[in-house]
Amino acid sequence: MREVTLVGGGLSGALLALMLARRGVKVTVYERRADVRAEQIEEGRSINLALSVRGIHALNRVGLDAEVLARAIPMRGRYIHPVTGSCSLIPYGRTADEVIHSVGRRGLNVQLLDALAREKNATVHFQHRCTNYNLRTQTLTIRDEAAGREVGVEAPVVIGTDGAASAVRLALMQSTRMNYSQEYLDHGYKELTIPPAPDGTFRLEPNALHIWPRGGYMMIALPNLDRSFTCTLFLPHRGEPGFDQFPMPEAVTSFFTRTFPDAVPLIADLPGEFFRNPTGGLVTVRCSPWYSEGRVLLLGDAAHAIVPFFGQGMNCAFEDCEVLADLFDEHGGNWDEVFPRFFASRKPNTDAIAQLALDNFIEMRDTSADPHFALKRQLEHKLEERYPGQFVSKYGMVSFHRTPYRDALERGRVQDRILMDVCARANALAEIDIDAAFARLRAGA
Ligand SMILES: Cc1cc2nc3c(=O)[nH]c(=O)nc-3n(C[C@H](O)[C@H](O)[C@H](O)COP(=O)(O)OP(=O)(O)OC[C@H]3O[C@@H](n4cnc5c(N)ncnc54)[C@H](O)[C@@H]3O)c2cc1C
Structure with missing residues (x-):
């Protein structure tokens, strides 16, 4: 039986452990915090998160989507509060199912850990913090916080799912030629x-x-x-x-x-x-590569922490888990094949969502109060209605479709430029020639 050690039993760690355990891999997880199910521990940051299609799709692969959505609140759009005047709702999507979902971080982690506890191949050690990883000897140093002692653990295959301040990443940076930036x-x-x-x-x-x-x-x-x-x-x-x-x-x-x-x-x-x-x-972490041979890999925030303005950090980390599980199946669990392919397929996309998230901060704080932005959203919905399958808005590509983030960034930038230009010349949807706008989008100019 293959064995993998995961460092970090947060959102991506718990989901990945579940996916691997179900593939017959013996998974051991070391999680720094106490078991969220056992005690009311400190919440940490961001107590709720927006879950959208990529996250839901990955949860579906382990049969947890319905259970998670049953404890989620659908959000249909942005409800704008101006300083004075009346509030307005700008819908995210055109149809009733084009919504995003507010989920509690703790509740979601509990649901994932409960499912993991039912897997006989998986063991989670809580209050066990990784303090180092020696790539040469393939040994993790783990501090048992309750007992107050540190032990060395042999770990031939390690996946760092330990978040934005990853200890596994730090160890890799010190022992390999990893490029790294934090902004x-x-x-x-x-x-x-x-x-x-x-x-x-x-x-x-x-x-x-x-x-x-x-x-x-x-x-x-x-x-x-x-x-x-x-x-x-x-x-x-x-x-x-x-x-x-x-x-x-x-x-x-x-x-x-x-x-x-x-x-x-x-x-x-x-x-x-x-x-x-x-x-x-609020930090964006970029590093490369995320792996060393078939021995160690980074996934989720440990590999690519992003700012939260597109509500995609967790969704992207869940999509990572799904892509890794698929590559595992495709390559018969050969990590030497899987890790480089995973990195090559995810890196352009995680770089793109990092940029989309930074761009969306500007849109949320500046332009969502702009009447032209509301008009742009109406125009996008009109285009989606008139040209189904031919036009999907940037927001839709990221949140309602699993369009690769890289394509969403490229196509979304062209859309933003053209649609803002069209909307700047109009006061209402009725004044816009929808077919002419679509023709401009097709031409990209
Ligand atoms: C304010 C804010 C709002 C956000 N909103 C959204 C949103 O709406 N939608 C969305 O999709 N994403 C959102 N995100 C991003 C999301 O929180 C992260 O992308 C997601 O949590 C990443 O999951 P992860 O498992 O990779 O890392 P984490 O969730 O950070 O999990 C890492 C785990 O590793 C453990 N750990 C850390 N170090 C060690 C160690 N040395 N040894 C052992 N264990 C360790 C931690 O205790 C933790 O359990 C938001 C983030 C912030 C900050």
């Missing part, structure tokens, strides 16, 4: 909570992703099953406004009252949460 945004993020109303209902429209776009910064909110919302404020670390500009609680309340007036009465403990909750950083 932080000037912006950070902070989570705040909108609790349910006293009668137990949602305080905002539940089937939407709420956005307060404000030019250089923004806040978003996603619904949770307990009828609360988790808000995420994206603000520069420094400057005016910036996370460093709030010496006193009054400054926070006054900033929110000026910029997010309708959210102020909804957030229960605004200054309290603001000062209590950590400010997270």
Whole structure:
């Protein structure tokens, strides 16, 4: 029986372990944290996530899609909150099933770990942190956090699914000629909570992703099953406004009252949460190659952490798992064949989604408040309706179709340029010649 050691039992680690165990591989997972199922441990970052087609498709491969979707809240579009004036919903898709889903990170991890626990080939060691990996001796150094001791573990095949600050990646960087870059945004993020109303209902429209776009910064909110919302404020670390500009609680309340007036009465403990909750950083990690022979591979955020503005980090990591499992089947489990092919097939696509996510930050914070953006979305839906199969919007290619991210980036850029130009010359859909717009898209000019 083949054996694989995974470092990291988070979202991608648990899913990959499940896929490999079902293929007869003996899988051992070392996870730094305590078992999320056993105790109410610290949530970590981003308590809810947008799940879309790639993630759902990968979950379907292990029969978990229906179970996960049963605990998810569909979001039909962006609900825009201007500073003054009325709110509006800009639908993501054209049809009822073109939605994305808000899922709780912890609940999803529990569902994956529960499924993994039913696999006799898989063992998960919680509170076991990898502190080093020696490629030459093929040995992991694992610290048993509960016992307070460190042991060496022989691991001929290692997959690092240990997230953006991967210990496996660090060890690879030190022992191979790996190229590496990390690029932080000037912006950070902070989570705040909108609790349910006293009668137990949602305080905002539940089937939407709420956005307060404000030019250089923004806040978003996603619904949770307990009828609360988790808000995420994206603000520069420094400057005016910036996370460093709030010496006193009054400054926070006054900033929110000026910029997010309708959210102020909804957030229960605004200054309290603001000062209590950590400010997270937003980083894009690029490295290459992600493997060394058939011995070690990086997957998910460990290989390609991206900023969260397209809601794709987890979806992309789940797609990684699916691609790796398919290559495993194709090459009879020969890792010397599988790892280089996996890297070659995923790297152009993960570079593309990294760029799409950075581009989408601009779109969300700046242009989603622009009336031309709403018009562009209407035009995209009209084009999809009139030219089914011939036109799919950039958002659709990424979130509702499994178009390779590289193609979505290339085609999406052409679309954005042409459609924004068409919409800048019109005030309403009725003023636009749809066929002429399609002809321009086909010609790419
Ligand atoms: C604010 C924010 C919002 C986001 N929103 C979305 C979204 O809406 N949709 C989406 O698709 N993605 C989203 N993402 C991205 C998503 O969270 C990640 O892409 C996803 O979690 C990657 O999964 P992973 O398993 O590769 O890494 P992780 O989820 O980070 O899991 C890594 C695991 O490895 C463990 N670990 C780490 N180091 C060690 C070690 N040394 N030894 C042993 N174990 C270790 C960790 O404890 C963890 O369990 C968001 C991210 C952020 C920060």
